[in-house]
Amino acid sequence: MNKKLIEMWAPWILLVVLILLWQILCSALEVSEFIFPSPWRIWTQFLEFKGIIAAHAWRTFWVTMVGFGIAIVVGVLLGFVIGSSRLAYAAVYPLMTGFNALPKAAFVPILVVWFGIGVGPAILTAFLISFFPIMVNIATGLATLEPELEDVLRVLGAKRWDVLVKVGLPRSMPYFYGSLKVAITLAFVGTTVSEMTAANEGIGYLLISAGSAMQMGLAFAGLLVVGAMAMVMYELFSVIEKHTTAWAHRGSQGH
């Protein structure tokens, strides 16, 4: 009981310890606030600019969510196609792996040429970086079906579609929610990276302009806000996952 309580609080305790250590080092070594701001400095800057930060954070948030939404739709559809057809799997999967290996930040200049500075490149970068894990996980969930179960259903006259809907899709749900957790954090990375060069709004833009104005405290505050947003979304999907696919987390069939 006591152990569990400690486990629950452990990350918070660690966080406080790290912040204290950081503060002590900064104060003791008299590190310049322009080079490496102390937590206290970041906090005061955060309070001072909270209106501006909030506006940029909101922009980054909704842009990320739009990109992530597109990633879910495209990822699920593509995953469904390549998971349900062996031929499509063979054809699409290697290309997708190659595509996934490309650094998505390198797409930003191209997207700027196509869509101009603003929302377009950020949404698309968030999408490009986050649809892959969703696709792969849906496909994996669909493709792993016990042959015996398939026989049981096929003998009853089940069509491929029946098997996919009754067995494949529910089975891939835990994989799907698992991938959402990974994908949402990636989507925030995509948006921020894109905003750094191709936007006049958003946390990415704030980071660049604060940096060039030597306002390191503000830049750090912006970083922390992105991190916090990604963590909150991660936890949200984690909760949804636990509530919708509880069966997958209790040690399934007894063999």
Next chain:
Amino acid sequence: MTTTVHDDKAAPWFVDFQDVWLAYNEQLLQQNHFAVEAIDLKVRQGEFIAIVGPSGCGKSTFMKLTTGLKMPSMGKILIDGQPVTGPLKISGMAFQAPSLLPWRTTVDNVLLPLEIVEPYRSQFKAKRAEYVERARKLLQKVGLGGYEDKFPWQLSGGMQQRASICRALIHEPKMLLLDEPFGALDAFTREELWCILRDLWTEQRFNVILVTHDLRESVFLADTVYVMSKSPGRFVVRREIELPRPRDLEVTYTQKFSDIVHELRGHIGAIRQTGAHTTA
């Protein structure tokens, strides 16, 4: 087969294999490499047969042929008087792994076939309550009363296997195919399930084809036991089990029972020996 069936030719066989051969693909067919060979099999309506043999002897292939999941390369298969042309909806199957769906409750798992097979499928929404009632009755019959709304991962292995058999029977198939259904269970649970299967069969008189490598199981349950040889898969022995019914677990401790088991064991031993000689 060493023994040919000389019964009345006009008898309406329920399962009728006429010199059936199966090679898994064209290439193997050209090399004359067959998974099962020269299968002649005549099964009466409502008969319980068991197929025993060393593992990898084509027992599962035989099941796929019987259910129409595989078409023979040569020969003819008639089930219930009709030539087999595709998957046979009048059959229910259960395997060693219960393969229940973990996100469905036990009763919903049992209902799954009714969501797929006609004519139930098109009436499923309208008659759902009736079907649920039927599934619950069936589950109670196999001793799963009170567990209907539990999830499979809350049940023991033996209970999952009972549910799996219920799933195979819910659409009232004329033929039940079991592929080593009790293979993964402990000895006591296994005997318990033998009796449950015996009772279900006694009551409903569907045809059963039980694939197993437990000789005691085959002798206790079946009317007729077929011994299959390994590569090529052939039926080499047909043994009618003349033990009177109803059979009780006590029968497995009688001299007659062990004699039959012994005899079958001898056949299997002989097959294994010749197999070893040809490969050596």
